[in-house]
Amino acid sequence: MRRFLLFIVLTVAIMATWTYFFPPPKPVPKPAAVPEASGSPGSQEIPGTTAGTPALPDESPGPAQPGLPAANLPPWAGQPVQAAAEEQVTLEDETTRAVFTNRGAQLVSLQLKNQKTHQGGAVELVRKRAEGPYPFSLVRREGLAPHPLDQVLFQVQRGADGSLSFRYRGQAGVAEKRFRFDEQGFLESVINVPGGDWALAMGPGLGNPTAEEMGSRYGRRGAVYKQGSKVEVLNAQREDEVKTVSGRVLWIGLEDTYFLSALIPRAGLDEVVIQPLMTEGSAPKARFLPLPGKDDITSDQKKLPREFRVILEPEGGNLTLLSYWGDKNYDRLASLPYDLEGAVKLGTFAFLARPLLVALHWIHDNVVANYGWAIILLTIVIKILLLPLTHNSMRSMKRMQELNPRVQSIREKYRTKLKDKQGRPNLEVQRKMNDEVMAIYKEAGVNPVGGCLPMLLQMPILFAFFNLLTAAVELRNAPWMLWVMDLASKDPYYVLPIVMGAAQWFQVRMAPQSGDPMQRRMFELMPIVMTVMFLSVPSGLVLYWLTNNILTILQQAVYKRLEKRAA
Helix, strand or coil, X not given: CHXXXXXHHHHHHHHHHHHHHCCCCCCCCCCCCCXXXXXXXXXXXXXXXXXXXXXXXXXXXXXCCCCCCHHHCXXXXXXXXXXXXXXXXXXXXXXXXXXXXXXXXXXXXXXEEEEECCCCCEEECCCCECCCCCCCEEECCCCCCECHHHXXXXXXXXCCCCCEEEEEXXXXXXXXXXXXXXXXXXXXXXXXXXXXXXXXXXXCCCXXXXXXXXXXXXCCCEEEEEECCEEEEEEXXXXXXXXXXXXXXXXXXXXXXXXXXXXXXXXCEEEEEEEEEEEECCCCCXXXXXXXXXXXXXXXXXXXXXXXXXXXXXXXXXXXXXXXXXXXXXXXXXXXXXXXXXXXXXXXXXXXXXXXXXXXXXXXXHCXXXXXXXXXXXXXXXXXXXXXXXXXXXXXXXXXXXXXXXXXXXXXXXXXXXXXXXXXXXXXXXXXXXXXXXXXXXXXXXXXXXXXXXXXXXXXXXXHHHHHHCCCHHHCCCCCCCCCCCCCCCCCCCHHHHHHHHHHHHXXXXXXXXXXXXXXXXXXXXXXXXXXXXXXXXXXXXXXXXXXXXXXXHHHHHHHHHHHHHX
């Protein structure tokens, strides 16, 4: 019975760990075909409003455009409004720099001044692409086809408050888009397009991931939204059908592992459409393609990365939004309105991950300004807190080792009786044998699974650290020492995982050995399994597990020395 229980416990631990880090792919449902969008805004950047831009006409009422209700037209819409040339204008605050093109009044760049790439440049949240549309573009509601207004040249005017106004009236229709940053860093957007056949598009995708990041199983790319008290997360690589979100949406956004672009409807929203697209190529020549039907998609297309585009469909001709563009710093998002901290996913063990993150911050701010050493110090604290449990576990394993001769003698007594003449298990004999073994353990006050409990209790902490290190933007690009320059990325030379595996093997060899051959083999297999699993996980997680193994080895060495002195 003891051997069976140990086998079940260890098997469940290994399978749960493997499934957590290497989830199986989701079956591909039949996608909905959608038309491809086109259009490419210009790339020449002009800080501020370009000199020579024609002044906007005065806002006196004029004749209404045929076919549109006069009540829905802005007061300036009575005469032609159009720029003579394409230009780019910049809108910025202390932390963000946004660049718009007047071709379609679209956002072509948004950089975060306080976040850096691995190469040291500012983080860009708008995907560079071979062709449009870009964020804040317009599409037709029916079929999500490109809108003619995306290709016209809007006139630009900068307001006294620093805002930008884009206006157009011509053969393509009438439209106005206004943008400004408010005091909290939100981008305010007011879209006015008289007539009902339009919607506002955001995305596709977020940022400019490298090919390695696009292929990483630990990278997160998708859509996230909140309705009521529930936050829904959609994985771009697993969703193949257009999804419509009806009802009141508190916010909806596109996300990657560390950054978020969240839209907060303020007025005029009817419903939201989340459209999956295939990504062909990488920045700056990425192209977003509609998904073919299940019977038409090729094997090469199935391998292409996926991204989402968010479509906001208005109730009428006006749509007012706030949008957050920035990192997913939990404390910062929690300090803002709208509950955006729900976009920071710390997993099932968030109740452990949040205190760990707070503790890491405190150690980093007050003890040592290095997150690698902070992880080591925090691991020591955790080990001390778990010391009573690990102490009892080691005593239990030592006592079981002393009881092994008696246990083996009972098993030897029943060995030839465990199966009948036909080779079938004799359940009654097995029950008697297990009862006698358990009686020995009970008499000695030993828990037969006591040696496994510390490892099982370490698993929630391990998972919490994993979620913390793959979600906390504070640890992004955080160096430790030597070659480990990013605790949120894998060790590029696999030194830490290999050393960790060796330390765990040494730890198993030092531990009291069980007389059960199957149990010994299971324990000896664990270092190999853990090493393979940890080859591609964040270095900070490997550092935590390595430190924990070294502390366990030291603890075992102390116990052995104390035993020798007592003998």
